[in-house]
Amino acid sequence: MRMSHQFGQTLREAPAEAEVVSHQLLVRAGFIRQLGAGIFSYLGLARRSLTKIENIMREEINAIGGQEVTMPVVHPADIWKETGRWHQIGTEMGRLKDKSGRDMALAMTHEEVVADLTRREVQSYRQLPMLVYHIQTKWRDDPRPRAGLIRVREFTMLDSYSLDADEASLDRQYRAHYQAYFNIFNRCALPTITVKSDVGMMGGSLAHEFMYLTPIGEDTLLLCDHCGYAANRQIARFRKPATAAEAPQPLERVATPGVATIEALAEFLGVPKARTAKAVFLIASVPQGDSAVDRFVLALVRGDMEVNETKLANAVKAKELRPAREEEIRAVGAVPGYASPVGLDPRRVLVVVDEAIPTSPNLVGGANEPGYHTRGVNYGRDFTAAIVADIAAAGEGDACPVCGHALRVSRGVEVGNIFKLGTRYTDAMGATFLDRGGSQRAVIMGSYGIGSGRLLACVAEAHHDADGLAWPITVAPYQVHLVLLPDAAGQAQREAEALYARLQAAGVEVLFDDRDERPGVKFKDADLIGLPLRVTVSERSLKQGGVELKRRTAPDRAIVPLGQAVSRLQAEITALYDAIASGVGPVPYPEAP
RNA sequence: CGGGGCGUGGCUCAGCUCGGUUAGAGCACACGGUUCGGGACCGUGAGGUCGGAGGUUCAAAUCCUCUCGCCCCGACCA
Numbered sequence A: 001m002r003m004s005h006q007f008g009q010t011l012r013e014a015p016a017e018a019e020v021v022s023h024q025l026l027v028r029a030g031f032i033r034q035l036g037a038g039i040f041s042y043l044g045l046a047r048r049s050l051t052k053i054e055n056i057m058r059e060e061i062n063a064i065g066g067q068e069v070t071m072p073v074v075h076p077a078d079i080w081k082e083t084g085r086w087h088q089i090g091t092e093m094g095r096l097k098d099k100s101g102r103d104m105a106l107a108m109t110h111e112e113v114v115a116d117l118t119r120r121e122v123q124s125y126r127q128l129p130m131l132v133y134h135i136q137t138k139w140r141d142d143p144r145p146r147a148g149l150i151r152v153r154e155f156t157m158l159d160s161y162s163l164d165a166d167e168a169s170l171d172r173q174y175r176a177h178y179q180a181y182f183n184i185f186n187r188c189a190l191p192t193i194t195v196k197s198d199v200g201m202m203g204g205s206l207a208h209e210f211m212y213l214t215p216i217g218e219d220t221l222l223l224c225d226h227c228g229y230a231a232n233r234q235i236a237r238f239r240k241p242a243t244a245a246e247a248p249q250p251l252e253r254v255a256t257p258g259v260a261t262i263e264a265l266a267e268f269l270g271v272p273k274a275r276t277a278k279a280v281f282l283i284a285s286v287p288q289g290d291s292a293v294d295r296f297v298l299a300l301v302r303g304d305m306e307v308n309e310t311k312l313a314n315a316v317k318a319k320e321l322r323p324a325r326e327e328e329i330r331a332v333g334a335v336p337g338y339a340s341p342v343g344l345d346p347r348r349v350l351v352v353v354d355e356a357i358p359t360s361p362n363l364v365g366g367a368n369e370p371g372y373h374t375r376g377v378n379y380g381r382d383f384t385a386a387i388v389a390d391i392a393a394a395g396e397g398d399a400c401p402v403c404g405h406a407l408r409v410s411r412g413v414e415v416g417n418i419f420k421l422g423t424r425y426t427d428a429m430g431a432t433f434l435d436r437g438g439s440q441r442a443v444i445m446g447s448y449g450i451g452s453g454r455l456l457a458c459v460a461e462a463h464h465d466a467d468g469l470a471w472p473i474t475v476a477p478y479q480v481h482l483v484l485l486p487d488a489a490g491q492a493q494r495e496a497e498a499l500y501a502r503l504q505a506a507g508v509e510v511l512f513d514d515r516d517e518r519p520g521v522k523f524k525d526a527d528l529i530g531l532p533l534r535v536t537v538s539e540r541s542l543k544q545g546g547v548e549l550k551r552r553t554a555p556d557r558a559i560v561p562l563g564q565a566v567s568r569l570q571a572e573i574t575a576l577y578d579a580i581a582s583g584v585g586p587v588p589y590p591e592a593p
Numbered sequence B: 001c002g003g004g005g006c007g008u009g010g011c012u013c014a015g016c017u018c019g020g021u022u023a024g025a026g027c028a029c030a031c032g033g034u035u036c037g038g039g040a041c042c043g044u045g046a047g048g049u050c051g052g053a054g055g056u057u058c059a060a061a062u063c064c065u066c067u068c069g070c071c072c073c074g075a076c077c078a
Helices: A021-028 A044-063 A077-083 A111-121 A167-187 A262-269 A309-316 A326-331 A424-429 A452-462 A491-505 A519-529 A539-543 A562-581
Strands: A032-036 A039-042 A074-076 A095-097 A103-106 A130-139 A154-164 A193-196 A206-213 A219-223 A230-232 A252-255 A277-288 A291-302 A320-323 A350-354 A363-366 A372-377 A387-389 A408-422 A432-434 A440-442 A444-451 A480-485 A510-513 A533-538 A547-551 A557-560
Touching (some): A039 A044, A044 A154, A074 A077, A077 A103, A111 A154, A206 A219, A277 A309, A277 A326, A277 A363, A309 A350, A309 A387, A408 A424, A424 A444, A480 A519, A491 A562, A510 A519, A533 A539, A539 A547, A557 A562
Parallel strands (some): A193 A230, A291 A350, A350 A387, A480 A533
Antiparallel strands (some): A032 A039, A095 A103, A130 A154, A193 A206, A206 A408, A219 A230, A252 A372, A277 A291, A277 A320, A408 A444, A432 A440
C-alpha cells in the first residue's frame, strides 16, 4: 500500500473526547473514525488488523471443530419472544418494525438463531456434538459507551455455539474453548487471565471471563496470588471472619441519637463493626411470566461487610435492582439509618440475609425508630429471613475462599467469555433430539464470545509507547513500513520502488511511505502507526551500503545491503512470529469449584 | 436513567462573564520560494449556517427558552 493514496490521514492531536490511550492512538494513526456514540468506522489499517485477528480466531475455532456460518443481524422478534428475552431485556435491545409493522430486533447475540437452526437441523444424537460459529456484527444499545473501541454499541464479535447431547460432551467443548481462547489471546500478544463470572442475561451454569488486566478496565476482579483463585467481584466469594460464639443476650433498646451509620454506631457503642448488622433497602424487579413485579427487599449483612448487588440479584432472582427511595422505606415501617428486619411484616418485605448473619450472635441493629438501636439481635430468635445466601461483596484483603490468603483487587477489561448455557434456549424453542434410547431431549448449548474491536483496542493498550503504537506482528496491519527519503539524483526513489516491488513479490506486507513529506514527518508517522519493522531508503543509507532496518520496539538500526534486504526482512518477520508462537501453549484448566 | 462538562473551518483551541466593525490563532490543506534523517521556514490563498430552533434587542458566537449531539462520573456487557 502506498501511503500517498492511503484513505485516512494521521493527526498530530487526538480529538478532545478521546481519553484512553488506545482511543487516542487509533484515531491519531488513522485506524478508526467515530460516527456517533459507540459507533465507529474502521479504516484500512484497522480493517487489516481486524482481519488478522479474525483469521486467528478462525484458525483456533476451526481447530476445535468449529464450522463457520453467518447468521443474520436483523431478527424477527418472534424467536426472542419464544425465549422470553424480548421482554426480559430492556432498552439495550435495538427494536424496529418492518414495513408491515412486525416487531424486529437487531442482533445482540445469537442464541435464539442457533436454537432455531438447531431445531430444524438436528434430530439425532448421532449428529452431535457440533460447533458452529460466526464473526458478525452485534448491536447493544449500551447505556454508556466509552473509551473508544473498548465499549461501543455496534461491534463485531466472534461467537461460537456448542451443541451437545450430554454434560460430559459440553464440558469437553467448554474446555476446548478455554484453551482455544488462550491461544487466540496469546497469538495476539495480549496477556489475559480467566476469572469465574456471573452468568448474567445469558443464564446457564458456569462461566469464565477472559480479562486483560488494566486500570482502565471496568470490571473489578479478586485475585489470590497464593492459590490462583480469580473471580469477578460480582460473584467473588471469600471467607468471612467468624465472630465468637456466645449465649444469646436479651434484646435491649439503646438510645443512639444522631448515629445513623455503621462507623458511627460502632464507635458510639464501642463495639466492633462485625458486631453490628447493616440493612440495605432495594427494589427488585422480579420476572413473572411476560412481565415483572417489584419486590421490596431488605438485605442484611454484618457491619464489616458490604452488599454485593449481583449476588443479591441472583439470590432473589431479580433482573434489576435499584436502591429504595426514602418514602418507600418508611412505607414498610422502617427508618433509614435505624433499620432492622426485627418486627417488619414479611408479607411486605423480602428479607434476605447474608450467610454470616445466622452465625453471628448478639448483633446491634436498628430499632426502626429514629435515634434508637437494639442490642442482642439474634437470627432465628428475633427474626428470620426468606432467603439466607452469600450476598456480601469481597474486597481487598478479604480471605481467599480456597486457601485463606489475602485477596488482591485488580481492574480488567473483559475481552472474552465462555458460558455453559445448558438447555435454557433449546428447551424454550423446542430444539430436541432423540437420544440413544429413543427418548426426546433438549440439545445442550454453550456459547463463547470475543469482541474483535475490543481485542484490537486492548492490544493497542498493551503495545504502545510515547511515540505511538507498537503492534505485535500477528496483529500489525502491515509487517514492514518502507520509508523513502528522496534524494536529488533519484537513486533512493528507484531503489525504494524496486524494493517495494520485490517485497510484495516475496509476499511481505508493506506500507510504502512514498509521500512528498519531510523525513521528520515520515518517521513520526511510522512510529505512530507502529508497524513492527521499518526500512529506510535514503541517500545516506545507500552511501552506507544499503537500507536501514529498525524494529519498532528497539532503538538499534542496522544497514542491510540492498541485495539482502528481502531475505533479511523475511528472517526478521519469521523471528517475530516465532517469538509470539513461543508464548502459545497449553494452559491448565482450573478444576477447583 | 441520575450527576457534571463541552458544542466556534478537517484537528486543537481563543473570543462568551461585560452583546457592538469584515469571528481569530496554531496544526492540517492549495500555490510559489527556500529547505530536506525525527512533526521546517517565508509569502499568498481557500475553508466557518459559531450544533439546531425560537425568543429578547437597534444589534446575538456572546443573554433567555427549548432541542439535538458528544464526553466524563455512577447502575449494565464482548
